[in-house]
């Protein structure tokens with residue numbers, strides 16, 4: 848230690864301080880790099896989970912209403928006018944469509960999708 852201090856033209860206490868500072872900086876860098884790896888991994892895991900949930904969901908009507916109601920209707924190729932035997936809810940205005948009134952059923956090739964209804968006034972918005 849003494850020889851090294853002389854070689855660097857430092858006092859022993861300066862050399863020790865310098866070594867300690869370098870060591871703490873190194874440890875600090877390693878810890879912050881490790882923290883970043885951990886938080887990046889958690890972000891990645893969150894994204895994978897979110898995307899998997901999106902793929903698994905058969906139909907997301909609530910989000911569609913919030914972000915432009917006609918989004919998510921790309922698989923519907925037509926609307927069939929029906930007189931309801933059972934009440935339904937309009938996809939666009941969320942109004943309850945009563946039994947015996949006219950509603951429009953979205954037709955789709957996707958078998959797992961839930962039914963999509965529009966009321967008589969919302970069908971005009973297409």
Ligand SMILES: [Zn+2]
Nearest residue numbers: 937940966969
């Ligand atoms: Zn409606």
